[in-house]
Amino acid sequence: MSNILSEGYQVRRPTMDDVRTVGELLNVCDIAEYGEPDVTLDDLRTEWQAPTFHLDTDAWMVIDPEGRLVGYAEMGQRLHAKIYTYMRVLPSYAGRGIGGHLLQLAEAWARQQMAEADPGVRVTMNSWASSNNEVVQRRLERAGYEVIRRNWRMEIDMEVAPPEPKWPEGITLRTFQPGMDRQIFEMIDTAFQDHWGHMPGDFEEWRHWTIERETFDPTLWFLAFDGDQIAGGSLCTTFMDIGWVDTLAVLRPWRRKGLAMALLRHSFGEFYRRGWLKVGLGVDSQNLTGATRLYERAGMHVARQYISYQKELRAGKELSTQAIVV
DSSP states (O other): OOEEOGGGOEEEOOOGGGHHHHHHHHHHHHHHHHSSOOOOHHHHHHHHTSTTOOHHHHEEEEEOTTSOEEEEEEEEEETTTEEEEEEEEOGGGTTSSHHHHHHHHHHHHHHHHHTTSOTTBOEEEEEEEETTOHHHHHHHHHTTOEEEEEEEEEEEEOSSOOOOOOOOTTEEEEEOOTTOHHHHHHHHHHHGGGSTTOOOOOHHHHHHHTTTSTTOOGGGEEEEEETTEEEEEEEEEEETTEEEEEEEEEOGGGTTTTHHHHHHHHHHHHHHHTTOOEEEEEEETTOTTOHHHHHHHTTOEEEEEEEEEEEEEEOOBOSSSSOOOO
């Protein structure tokens, strides 16, 4: 697809040859918001190569008259009814209509998806903005989007070794071994049924984002077993200069026994031993399982806030009893 904006701006689809250029744009935007980059080339390549993402239909680049990349947007969907858009515009190009044009393209894409959704199902557009970026917030609000949720990035800076974990009786700890992937996926999918916005996951897509990545470190996946049954886990990785708890999950029968705190403190301790003194994670600020209180008790603080927005394109029945987390 090719489209021309006013003043000679051009819109085109990205290719894999553009990954570095797009990554640089995303990080310029991140630095403007938080003073540091937040996307690696591995992240972007993994996203562009995901089984459900297609560069030739699901993303756009905006090029200025001098040939500089100044805007980017990408799309995603679940069952053609939960539509997601993520877009970035260079801060120095704000106010030139680039973000609004990308939003129009995104909504047109969403309406094409809506035609394939089950009749009677509610269809929504979902996006997000940093709490530090009022330009994006106002753009979404002018376009009819409403705030539905806030998500936090929480962090801990460890000046000394964290407390040792206290494991519930009968729990043993293992790290990832080949052949565990299906069992771990099912544990996570079951545990997150209690979370706002949960929909059943896709095993192959999950593998793509986790164990199939070159950066996957099986020694950072901490799995709690009660006999032969998996009770929960803390699946960790490293990201730029920070240790990252990508997923912390405990199944219902083992909740409120201290297992989540034990997994979290074990994760902190392992990062500390490896020299990673800052650890972070992402969480829904209104999490119904008490995760935010757990993380605060563990010494974490809110480092960033992201605002989730939603716009209804078609009224109807929700796909699940909860809404989707953006």
